[in-house]
Amino acid sequence: MKTKLLWELSKEDRIGIQLPKRKVPECNLKENIQSSMLRDSDNELPQLSEPQVIRHFIELSTKNHHVDKGFYPLGSCTMKFNPKLNERLAGNPGFINLHPAAPDKLCQGALELMHKLGEAFCKIGGHTAITLQPAAGAQGEFAGLSMIRRYHEHMGNPRKKVVMPDSSHGTNPASIVFSGWQPVEIKSGCDGKIDLKTLEKHLDEDLAAVMITNPNTLGIFESDIKKVAEMLHSVGAQLYMDGANMNALLGIVRPGDLGIDALHFNLHKTFSTPHGGGGPGAGPVSVAEHLAQFLPQPIVSLSDSGEYKLDWDRPDSMGMLQAFWGSFGVMVKAYAYILSLGCDGLRRVSEDAVLNSNYLLSMLRDYYELPYTETPMHEFVLSGEVVKKFGVKTLDIAKRLLDYGFHAPTIYFPLIVHEALMIEPTETESKETLEEFADAMIAIKKEAETDAKLLHDAPLDTPIRRLDEVKANRNPILKWKDSLK
Numbered sequence: 455m456k457t458k459l460l461w462e463l464s465k466e467d468r469i470g471i472q473l474p475k476r477k478v479p480e481c482n483l484k485e486n487i488q489s490s491m492l493r494d495s496d497n498e499l500p501q502l503s504e505p506q507v508i509r510h511f512i513e514l515s516t517k518n519h520h521v522d523k524g525f526y527p528l529g530s531c532t533m534k535f536n537p538k539l540n541e542r543l544a545g546n547p548g549f550i551n552l553h554p555a556a557p558d559k560l561c562q563g564a565l566e567l568m569h570k571l572g573e574a575f576c577k578i579g580g581h582t583a584i585t586l587q588p589a590a591g592a593q594g595e596f597a598g599l600s601m602i603r604r605y606h607e608h609m610g611n612p613r614k615k616v617v618m619p620d621s622s623h624g625t626n627p628a629s630i631v632f633s634g635w636q637p638v639e640i641k642s643g644c645d646g647k648i649d650l651k652t653l654e655k656h657l658d659e660d661l662a663a664v665m666i667t668n669p670n671t672l673g674i675f676e677s678d679i680k681k682v683a684e685m686l687h688s689v690g691a692q693l694y695m696d697g698a699n700m701n702a703l704l705g706i707v708r709p710g711d712l713g714i715d716a717l718h719f720n721l722h723k724t725f726s727t728p729h730g731g732g733g734p735g736a737g738p739v740s741v742a743e744h745l746a747q748f749l750p751q752p753i754v755s756l757s758d759s760g761e762y763k764l765d766w767d768r769p770d771s772m773g774m775l776q777a778f779w780g781s782f783g784v785m786v787k788a789y790a791y792i793l794s795l796g797c798d799g800l801r802r803v804s805e806d807a808v809l810n811s812n813y814l815l816s817m818l819r820d821y822y823e824l825p826y827t828e829t830p831m832h833e834f835v836l837s838g839e840v841v842k843k844f845g846v847k848t849l850d851i852a853k854r855l856l857d858y859g860f861h862a863p864t865i866y867f868p869l870i871v872h873e874a875l876m877i878e879p880t881e882t883e884s885k886e887t888l889e890e891f892a893d894a895m896i897a898i899k900k901e902a903e904t905d906a907k908l909l910h911d912a913p914l915d916t917p918i919r920r921l922d923e924v925k926a927n928r929n930p931i932l933k934w935k936d937s938l939k
């Protein structure tokens with residue numbers, strides 16, 4: 455059935471909500487509002503009843519694939535279940551009605567939550583200071599690198615370049631450039647890990663930092679990380695860790711103990727807050743002691759008398775990053791997640807994430823190629839090269855998965871794997887779901903061998919078939935138009 459647009463459902467004078475009778479006299483708009491700000495015709499909103507609106511949006515939501523509807527193994531992006539308890543707590547009227555400019559005295563509860571959340575992240579990260587301001591992982595990277603830049607300036611030489619492995623996330627080089635440095639990409643070793651010999655060539659007074667993801671985007675733990683930290687620190691350079699995805703490390707390894715100087719967390723990945731269309735994100739950055747003075751301002755501090763406050767008295771701060779104090783609702787959800795799991799629960803998250811990933815891999819590795827064979831952590835990267843000889847690409851596998859009711863994994867990333875399929879099941883999936891997904895991947899492999907055309911035509915069962923992705927990117931239609939009818 456074709457979904458009707460709200461405009462098509464509209465009927466004159468149908469209303470969704472009945473407001474109570476006004477108890478104050480009607481205000482004369484013309485007298486009180488500048489004429490240039492008044493509309494001169496009706497707003498033409500569709501006129502609908504509440505059930506119509508609810509059905510419309512619920513129907514739309516079922517046409518899309520989302521984590522509340524099905525498995526979503528998007529590697530690196532950690533599409534884990536978003537506990538509904540978190541949403542309920544974030545909806546607390548005391549939080550949602552709080553004005554961001556309220557004086558500190560009147561928002562002690564909110565400030566306490568931010569302070570305690572910051573302490574929790576410091577414990578997880580093995581650091582002593584934190585900013586909660588960044589609204590995304592990418593902004594966290596920018597914040598962390600900017601602090602490192604201030605640090606080098608403070609030491610008298612801002613330096614010139616930042617090194618990153620060729621498996622790094624696309625936001626890394628962008629953040630390096632935005633922070634005023636030249637990104638230098640180095641080739642990973644044949645085991646998929648950072649190659650110390652190659653790194654060694656870049657160790658000099660021009661090197662500001664190395665950005666590293668650990669486990670890296672192949673899902674492999676960088677076991678030489680302490681050595682990397684030592685090498686960098688010996689020439690005064692810093693080690694930044696992209697901790698967007700901490701799903702393998704919680705309660706097991708503290709990056710600070712490995713010599714990481716700055717680290718960002720993605721609350722909308724590891725800490726279960728909704729991701730993508732579901733809401734804003736947050737990318738707090740924890741840092742080692744020597745970077746603390748450069749944190750964005752304000753930070754939340756606790757006075758000796760037990761009062762929380764936004765501390766602006768930070769002369770070396772890199773400045774403000776965000777309007778107001780960051781994505782507060784996201785912080786409430788992440789704090790709820792941390793408290794509801796506790797220390798043991800958080801560790802269990804990582805243990806189960808790694809277990810799920812390895813169980814899934816064990817079912818798939820006979821059917822798809824695993825180019826880097828080191829035991830992976832919370833995610834692994836397969837290659838679709840094996841079906842190329844049948845004229846089938848990774849993109850076709852991804853599209854066909856939709857017909858089986860699964861979202862595709864991340865594809866064509868990391869760039870160092872041909873026809874990459876980057877799979878992250880997360881800890882919130884059951885054994886049965888993992889087995890069903892493996893069955894689908896194996897069935898698709900067989901389809902590729904016998905019926906390549908089917909895969910080229912996929913998806914067959916979705917409300918919208920295969921999109922022209924280039925056109926959708928270049929000429930997006932973001933507004934309803936009569937001509938689309």
Ligand SMILES: *Cc1c(COP(=O)(O)O)cnc(C)c1O
Pocket residue numbers: 530531589590591592593623625667696698699720735737
């Ligand atoms: C998601 C991700 C980022 C960027 O985070 P955003 O919140 O999307 O800006 C950076 N690095 C890695 C490894 C990621 O997975």
